[in-house]
């Protein structure tokens with residue numbers, strides 16, 4: 478009798494769940510008896526959807542329904558609260574599985590060298606997003622004491638950060654935000670959020686739906702500046718704006734409609750600035766301002782500085798200039814690209830494939846693209862893995878309980894799918910029991926210990 482083909486997927490975000498699901502289907506088609514374990518460092522599944530998508534984006538969070546269905550039939554077994562590289566090494570995993578797929582995503586902020594970056598009041602978007610999404614590993618309190626705020630970057634993360642900062646907190650109460658986040662946002666004195674792009678309005682990396690919703694936030698006025706549009710109209714397009722096609726046209730119309738609007742006198746304002754390259758954060762003990770150099774198209778698809786400096790008085794700066802992957806111990810990592818080096822998903826070490834190791838999602842190709850794009854990505858990785866099946870199937874492996882016994886022996890309080898169902902029901906019940914006038918879909922449990930205890934039905938000691 479042939480032994481089951483055992484595969485570990487590391488990271489239970491969309492990329493990992495799609496990979497597990499596609500592997501399951503294709504292995505069945507190929508007549509391979511596959512067993513898939515999905516490891517997650519957090520007690521709960523869904524990665525970026527639970528801890529990266531903004532709380533006021535229920536449409537995107539709705540993807541959870543299809544991911545839930547992929548896990549609910551048990552064909553992919555969830556093992557949460559296990560950090561691969563710490564609780565179990567990659568070597569140990571490889572002794573239990575024929576293949577390991579890394580789908581660990583990109584959760585850190587891209588690195589940038591700006592004087593003043595370490596001043597209090599300077600934040601990376603990744604940390605702020607983790608805070609408002611109730612990630613267990615960031616502090617509960619966020620210093621929201623700035624009335625004027627700068628957000629750097631013209632991608633969708635910058636929009637998320639700016640929108641959450643500018644939004645009146647009552648409009649977030651119907652979402653799944655944790656109580657500490659609601660309390661923090663409710664105390665914020667913010668009046669002006671300034672979003673800065675280093676290129677022009679035609680070069681934005683926003684997407685139309687996300688841009689449009691910015692103009693629909695109650696009690697927040699969008700402010701645009703004529704000087705930014707005059708500048709781009711007379712020059713050749715830079716970078717990607719030529720390639721953006723219809724999306725760019727839709728977004729140009731959205732921006733124009735805002736320019737045509739009369740001022741609403743709303744108590745909060747969200748300013749969109751273009752052609753501003755950050756130069757330095759200003760302040761001695763804390764952020765007191767930010768300096769930019771104005772830019773212009775260089776005629777060759779890029780930008781160049783004009784030499785004109787502009788200072789803005791702000792008390793906080795958020796960098797939303799892209800994410801970056803985190804290395805997994807003992808797995809090759811390309812520091813400059815922030816990804817696991819790979820060829821179509823086969824992990825490479827010095828250009829040579831490492832037998833049995835694969836990558837998918839943002840840790841494979843970098844933090845670009847929408848959640849749906851990770852499906853195609855997973856398909857490619859699974860194709861490579863199945864091409865290698867004959868080589869991999871011979872390596873030693875264990876039985877279904879081996880990894881659980883291993884983790885128990887090491888004292889790891891792992892969580893399961895049944896545990897997630899218990900935590901999910903608990904969070905929804907907290908939402909139902911909210912005594913206010915609004916309906917709260919759920920209230921997220923933030924603490925890791927508490928999540929594990931609820932999942933494992935342990936007694937919570939306070």
Ligand code: NAP
Pocket residue numbers: 534537589629630631632633634635637674675676680681682684687754755797798799800844845846847
């Ligand atoms: P992104 O789309 O790559 O945008 C990064 C932005 O940072 C760009 O405007 C870039 O400008 C700017 N930037 C980079 N380095 C900079 C520097 N040194 N100084 C100033 N600006 C700099 O990345 P993202 O916003 O992190 O989003 C990542 C992916 O997730 C994207 O595919 C995004 O669409 C997706 N996402 C989607 C949603 C949604 O609601 N649908 C929400 C969040 C994220 P240049 O263009 O000049 O390089």
